[in-house]
Amino acid sequence: MSSEKWTAFWKEHGQVSKSSSMQEQVLRTYNKQAVSETVWSNTLQYITDHLELQRDDVVLDLCCGNGLISQYIAPECSKVVSVDVTPEFVDSLSKLDLPNVETVCANVSQLEFPKGSFSIIIIYAGIQYFSLAEVVSLFKKFAYWLKPGGRLFIGDIPDISKTWNFYNSPEREAFYFESCENNNDVVGTWFDKQWLLKLSEYAGFSHTFAIEQPMEQIYSHFRFDFKATKK
């Protein structure tokens, strides 16, 4: 499924999910159950531990949704620039009027920033909405936008080696192959860890790590996380 189809999907979802919970709005659900508060608060702590946030960090939060991560990390850093394509989500974060959060309603693929604008880039539960070709271009931009020593954290990445942990019954497998035939996988793009590690080296990153998620996280059976440092 192309990123244009995904942005259309999310824009429609943003309109119909206005009265849903914050977690349901960003579809952080499994078997129609939203993630529990305890698991989500542990996940936020886990993300910030990996980011190693410093007071002077300037953070770019891409595909930020309604800002569940941005608003948590904002008090710990100098500034957060939060970008999402869904107007309702960006509005709900803007309305919080957080002093050091700047919101941008835009397609991540079309963003431009000056060289070295950020010390951290995070994209959590968002990379699957881009094709492999778009991800190559994005990695080059991430390397350009980050200062030397800046950190990239990509979370909740569909792991191609665990496809059958997700499509885990004959019915789900049939659904998967039908969606493949229509180029319409409900998860989005699946990634090979080695592919991401090689891409990040090619794009100018070092200290690259694919990270297994803690088992309590609701998608840990088919997703992984990734971090890298700009050379």
Ligand SMILES: C[S@@+](CC[C@H](N)C(=O)[O-])C[C@H]1O[C@@H](n2cnc3c(N)ncnc32)[C@H](O)[C@@H]1O
């Ligand atoms: C699963 S939600 C994750 C939201 C947030 N990162 C979080 O973890 O709470 C995915 C988000 O990606 C956004 N998105 C998808 N494609 C995008 C694109 N091309 N540019 C900007 N945002 C996009 C959607 O609007 C949605 O808010």
